[in-house]
Amino acid sequence: MSPDAYCQKKAAGSGSSFYYSFLFLPPERRRAITALYAFCREVDDVVDEYADPRQAHEKLAGWRAELAETWAGRPSHPVTLALAAALRDFALPRELLAEIIDGMEMDLTQHRYADFKALRLYCYRVASTVGLLAAEIFGYTDRRTLKYAHDLGLAFQLTNIIRDVGEDARRGRIYLPADELERFGVRAEDILQTRYSDAFRRLIEFQIERAEGYYAQALARLPAQDRRAQRPGLAMAAIYRVLLHKIRRQGCRVLDRRATLPPAHRLWLAWRAWRAG
Numbered sequence: 001m002s003p004d005a006y007c008q009k010k011a012a013g014s015g016s017s018f019y020y021s022f023l024f025l026p027p028e029r030r031r032a033i034t035a036l037y038a039f040c041r042e043v044d045d046v047v048d049e050y051a052d053p054r055q056a057h058e059k060l061a062g063w064r065a066e067l068a069e070t071w072a073g074r075p076s077h078p079v080t081l082a083l084a085a086a087l088r089d090f091a092l093p094r095e096l097l098a099e100i101i102d103g104m105e106m107d108l109t110q111h112r113y114a115d116f117k118a119l120r121l122y123c124y125r126v127a128s129t130v131g132l133l134a135a136e137i138f139g140y141t142d143r144r145t146l147k148y149a150h151d152l153g154l155a156f157q158l159t160n161i162i163r164d165v166g167e168d169a170r171r172g173r174i175y176l177p178a179d180e181l182e183r184f185g186v187r188a189e190d191i192l193q194t195r196y197s198d199a200f201r202r203l204i205e206f207q208i209e210r211a212e213g214y215y216a217q218a219l220a221r222l223p224a225q226d227r228r229a230q231r232p233g234l235a236m237a238a239i240y241r242v243l244l245h246k247i248r249r250q251g252c253r254v255l256d257r258r259a260t261l262p263p264a265h266r267l268w269l270a271w272r273a274w275r276a277g
Contacts, residue, residue: 004031006078007038020263020270021236025138032086032137033232038079040100040130047107048171056108060101067097090137096129103129111173112188116210119161119177120154127157131233138230142223145230151218152233158211159240162204162247165191166255176207194255204252208244215241231274238273239266 001009011019011034022033043063050056070080070087071094086092103125113119131153135145161168161175168175169191181188184203191200215237222230239261247259261269 001078003078003081004034007031007034007082010038010041010079018236020239020266021232023267023270024235024274025232028089029137029139031082032090033134035079035082035086036092036130036133036137039083039097042077042079043101043104044126047104053108057105060105060108064098064101067094067101086137092133092136096133099125099129103127107173113175113177115177115179119175122175123154123157124150127160128153131156134233135230138232140223140226140229142226144221144223145226148218148222148226148230149233151214151221152237155211155214155218156236156240158207158214159244162207162211162254163243163259164254165204166194167258169194169255176203180206191255196253196255200255201252204254205248208248208252211244212241234276235270235273238269242269 018037022030025033043060046056046059046063050059066075066077066080069075070084073084075081075084103122106122106125110122113122128150131149132146135149140146165174165176172192174181174188174191176191178188180203181191184206185199186197186203189195190197219234219237227234242265243259243261246261247254250257250259
């Protein structure tokens with residue numbers, strides 16, 4: 001299997017909405033963003049697949065070493081073999097890829113966040129960095145587009161956190177800020193033990209409003225001349241915002257279910273956003 005085929009399989013197999021957002025890209029950009037996404041999947045899978053934190057740290061250290069080898073012109077993994085072309089063709093900043101690994105390491109040591117400031121650092125490392133790298137691949141002429149990419153990545157990660165509250169709780173993780181749980185009268189035990197309440201619904205509605213605010217801020221920051229190039233991000237935003245609306249319509253019941261959209265619906269939303277861009 002070629003490196004590009006490996007990355008394609010990794011991306012398609014994840015079932016992520018991200019995959020649908022770059023189906024319409026030209027081949028060279030599609031290959032680059034697929035390699036980037038496959039890299040993100042590889043390092044993210046380390047956190048979920050290794051129960052022993054020490055082993056997970058060692059595996060992530062191996063990925064750091066593989067990145068260093070890739071920059072030195074000696075990639076060996078299928079993902080970095082594919083990613084090497086993207087690094088060359090799109091001048092992707094090395095430090096942003098390293099920050100993604102930093103974010104994954106946070107998951108090994110930190111399962112609670114005191115406030116939104118602490119959570120925002122995590123979101124930057126695991127998502128805004130990806131948005132910034134993707135913006136380089138998609139192309140831009142105005143550096144204000146990087147502010148759009150930063151905020152859009154943050155909005156995506158906040159959406160993931162909302163959608164996955166129950167799934168994360170079953171792994172002992174709560175990403176909702178502790179001070180906001182206290183403000184709304186929700187205990188960590190309520191989340192860990194799947195206990196719904198009006199207070200919990202209001203807490204999730206607050207999280208949805210924050211995510212929507214970041215989507216609006218991101219879109220307002222995107223310069224008109226870069227809108228066409230950045231259509232993949234706009235496509236994904238369309239999918240994720242519909243997902244947020246679905247969560248709200250379902251009464252914010254995210255503890256015992258994971259809201260999803262059918263693949264055909266996601267593909268249609270991506271196509272419509274692409275046409276509108």
